[in-house]
Amino acid sequence: xxxxxxxxxxxxxxxxxxxxxxxxxxxxxxxxxxxxxxxxxxxxxxxxxxxxxxxxxxxxxxxxxxxxxxxxxxxxxxxxxxxxxxxxxxxxxxxxxxxxxxxxxxxxxxxxxxxxxxxxxxxxxxxxxxxxxxxxxxxxxxxxxxxxxxxxxxxxxxxxxxxxxxxxxxxxxxxxxxxxxxxxxxxxxxxxxxxxxxxxxxxxxxxxxxxxxxxxxxxxxxxxxxxxxxxxxxxxxxxxxxxxxxxxxxxxxxxxxxxxxxxxxxxxxxxxxxxxxxxxxxxxxxxxxxxxxxxxxxxxxxxxxxxxxxxxxxxxxxxxxxxxxxxxxxxxxxxxxxxxxxxxxxxxxxxxxxxxxxxxxxxxxxxxxxxxxxxxxxxxxxxxxxxxxx
Amino acid sequence: xxxxxxxxxxxxxxxxxxxxxxxxxxxxxxxxxxxxxxxxxxxxxxxxxxxxxxxxxxxxxxxxxxxxxxxxxxxxxxxxxxxxxxxxxxxxxxxxxxxxxxxxxxxxxxxxxxxxxxxxxxxxxxxxxxxxxxxxxxxxxxxxxxxxxxxxxxxxxxxxxxxxxxxxxxxxxxxxxxxxxxxxxxxxxxxxxxxxxxxxxxxxxxxxxxxxxxxxxxxxxxxxxxxxxxxxxxxxxxxxxxxxxxxxxxxxxxxxxxxxxxxxxxxxxxxxxxxxxxxxxxxxxxxxxxxxxxxxxxxxxxxxxxxx
Numbered sequence: 001x002x003x004x005x006x007x008x009x010x011x012x013x014x015x016x017x018x019x020x021x022x023x024x025x026x027x028x029x030x031x032x033x034x035x036x037x038x039x040x041x042x043x044x045x046x047x048x049x050x051x052x053x054x055x056x057x058x059x060x061x062x063x064x065x066x067x068x069x070x071x072x073x074x075x076x077x078x079x080x081x082x083x084x085x086x087x088x089x090x091x092x093x094x095x096x097x098x099x100x101x102x103x104x105x106x107x108x109x110x111x112x113x114x115x116x117x118x119x120x121x122x123x124x125x126x127x128x129x130x131x132x133x134x135x136x137x138x139x140x141x142x143x144x145x146x147x148x149x150x151x152x153x154x155x156x157x158x159x160x161x162x163x164x165x166x167x168x169x170x171x172x173x174x175x176x177x178x179x180x181x182x183x184x185x186x187x188x189x190x191x192x193x194x195x196x197x198x199x200x201x202x203x204x205x206x207x208x209x210x211x212x213x214x215x216x217x218x219x220x221x222x223x224x225x226x227x228x229x230x231x232x233x234x235x236x237x238x239x240x241x242x243x244x245x246x247x248x249x250x251x252x253x254x255x256x257x258x259x260x261x262x263x264x265x266x267x268x269x270x271x272x273x274x275x276x277x278x279x280x281x282x283x284x285x286x287x288x289x290x291x292x293x294x295x296x297x298x299x300x301x302x303x304x305x306x307x308x309x310x311x312x313x314x315x316x317x318x319x320x321x322x323x324x325x326x327x328x329x330x331x332x333x334x335x336x337x338x339x340x341x342x343x344x345x346x347x348x349x350x351x352x353x354x355x356x357x358x359x360x361x362x363x364x365x366x367x368x369x370x371x372x373x374x375x376x377x378x379x380x381x382x383x384x385x386x387x388x389x390x
Numbered sequence: 391x392x393x394x395x396x397x398x399x400x401x402x403x404x405x406x407x408x409x410x411x412x413x414x415x416x417x418x419x420x421x422x423x424x425x426x427x428x429x430x431x432x433x434x435x436x437x438x439x440x441x442x443x444x445x446x447x448x449x450x451x452x453x454x455x456x457x458x459x460x461x462x463x464x465x466x467x468x469x470x471x472x473x474x475x476x477x478x479x480x481x482x483x484x485x486x487x488x489x490x491x492x493x494x495x496x497x498x499x500x501x502x503x504x505x506x507x508x509x510x511x512x513x514x515x516x517x518x519x520x521x522x523x524x525x526x527x528x529x530x531x532x533x534x535x536x537x538x539x540x541x542x543x544x545x546x547x548x549x550x551x552x553x554x555x556x557x558x559x560x561x562x563x564x565x566x567x568x569x570x571x572x573x574x575x576x577x578x579x580x581x582x583x584x585x586x587x588x589x590x591x592x593x594x595x596x597x598x599x600x601x602x603x604x605x606x607x608x609x610x611x612x613x614x615x616x617x618x619x620x621x622x623x624x625x626x627x628x629x630x631x632x633x634x635x636x637x638x639x640x641x642x643x644x645x646x647x648x649x650x651x652x653x654x655x656x657x658x659x660x661x662x663x664x665x666x667x668x669x670x671x672x673x674x675x676x677x678x679x680x681x682x683x684x685x686x687x688x689x690x691x692x693x694x695x696x697x698x
Contacts, residue, residue: 081594101597114595118613127609128599179600
């Protein structure tokens with residue numbers, strides 16, 4: 001399929017509404033960044049397969065996926081650091097597909113920070129400004145501004161080698177922001193920080209984005225980072241976008257088998273639809289019969305489906321409550337995580353099931369290992385996924 | 391009852407490394423120390439020492455006298471005019487090294503950034519292969535190329551680019567060509583390794599922040615490769631200053647340059663050694679040359695030290 005032809009209908013909204021607006025004006029008000037049908041091929045390997053994504057002005061987008069899913073490649077394509085096989089990229093309505101990297105003003109915060117070791121903090125921050133004819137007083141004022149925002153005022157003359165990881169990251173962000181970009185690209189910027197600092201930086205980054213009111217595109221493989229900061233999360237898998245949605249949507253309504261597995265602590269059971277009633281769908285799985293509520297997708301008897309049950313929704317069954325699904329499983333072990341306990345169980349068919357409970361340790365310890373348990377969850381907590389066509 | 395007391399300061403911080411007084415440490419260090427002593431330190435000390443001997447009845451007599459040095463320095467600007475020879479040597483060494491770096495830097499850059507990764511190693515080996523063939527053999531090969539009726543001139547005349555053969559042999563340019571052929575592999579290797587160690591993401595970051603390819607070169611690649619340039623310069627200067635063969639075989643021992651007609655200092659030392667029986671004086675002259683090289687080496691190290 002030609003990715004360009006697929007993107008065509010969206011690109012002409014003015015024709016549909018009949019309002020004589022230029023395409024640029026519409027795009028500028030609606031979207032900061034539009035990625036249309038972007039594909040990238042290395043030989044026979046499809047790194048990116050017809051990616052379409054629109055980023056609204058001032059939106060915090062997290063692109064999440066396992067390593068090798070193409071998320072960093074997509075970011076590098078947006079920055080112009082890498083070419084694409086086909087597709088189009090628009091920044092604030094302007095086609096930047098063929099614009100060379102140094103004229104895009106799409107600065108990036110690198111995973112390794114990529115600070116220039118031969119320059120000090122101030123020289124690193126002003127790098128982008130001093131490449132073009134500039135007014136010294138202007139540069140000085142802007143450095144002060146950015147340094148203040150990133151809490152770097154006291155260390156402007158320090159060499160890069162004397163900075164801590166967190167300080168390095170702040171310099172990297174300051175360096176990217178000084179050219180006043182409309183969009184900031186971040187490539188796993190937290191992965192080089194220690195976990196404690198990471199949590200603090202998440203909050204800082206989110207506040208920064210809200211203050212600046214510019215779009216952030218944040219690539220990560222870390223679900224916590226994506227969910228805690230992003231307005232919308234893009235889940236990528238093998239060069240495709242599997243799902244785009246708010247963190248809540250992604251978490252509670254995974255669209256594909258992959259998203260259900262990658263996001264959260266979901267238990268997945270494969271089965272076949274055996275009966276469909278007005279409100280519920282019944283699925284027969286090797287682990288037993290399970291019921292789910294009707295959702296957007298209509299299911300028919302005989303459909304192959306996957307039943308998704310979040311580990312947090314499972315509980316130990318108290319004798320046959322109506323409106324609940326139950327399965328039998330043997331307790332194989334548990335892991336104490338502080339505020340919660342993860343139970344590892346095995347069904348009679350040898351399938352691993354995880355249950356997460358907010359319980360005190362002493363209570364869970366009272367259940368002996370290898371005891372047979374009955375687990376239950378509410379029918380409305382069951383998510384049904386149709387058979388994946390791959 | 392005795393208690394074992396461990397003294398943390400006395401122990402190596404990395405456990406598997408030999409402890410401070412272990413035999414293993416001395417065994418590991420011994421070859422390096424012995425090698426350096428026999429082949430470097432001992433001859434050097436001997437050379438410097440002989441420089442203080444004197445000659446009586448055509449025979450070198452051990453002792454300690456500064457007569458050789460006072461004699462040399464009294465002739466520094468007159469008679470033998472050693473200072474001019476040193477200046478000539480420095481002139482050849484500096485121009486040759488600068489030329490070498492200017493020629494090898496683009497080569498190393500191309501090797502690093504234009505050649506596919508899998509071919510880089512092969513090309514690097516090809517680039518440094520000349521280093522393993524005999525230096526004298528290479529110089530004689532250059533003679534057949536640079537002669538007035540040699541390969542180069544025949545070609546230039548055939549192409550009608552020149553009418554009269556260009557005289558390169560037995561000029562300072564001949565000396566430089568011989569030296570360059572010797573230096574190029576070393577300089578290419580040093581520059582390539584330094585460029586290779588440059589973090590590639592820095593180049594991407596520069597471009598991403600708005601730098602053109604030229605700006606990326608001037609503001610990131612070149613400053614970051616400064617240690618490589620300094621090391622190359624140190625190697626180039628020391629080797630050029632010490633070399634005598636290229637100056638004789640290709641340069642013809644003459645030394646005509648913008649500075650005037652003076653021989654190279656290394657040639658002067660060789661001639662003194664061959665012509666006179668005053669070995670202590672020759673040693674003193676050689677000691678002066680080594681002293682100059684030491685100054686270059688130390689300032690080179692200081693220059694790269696301040697970088698990191």
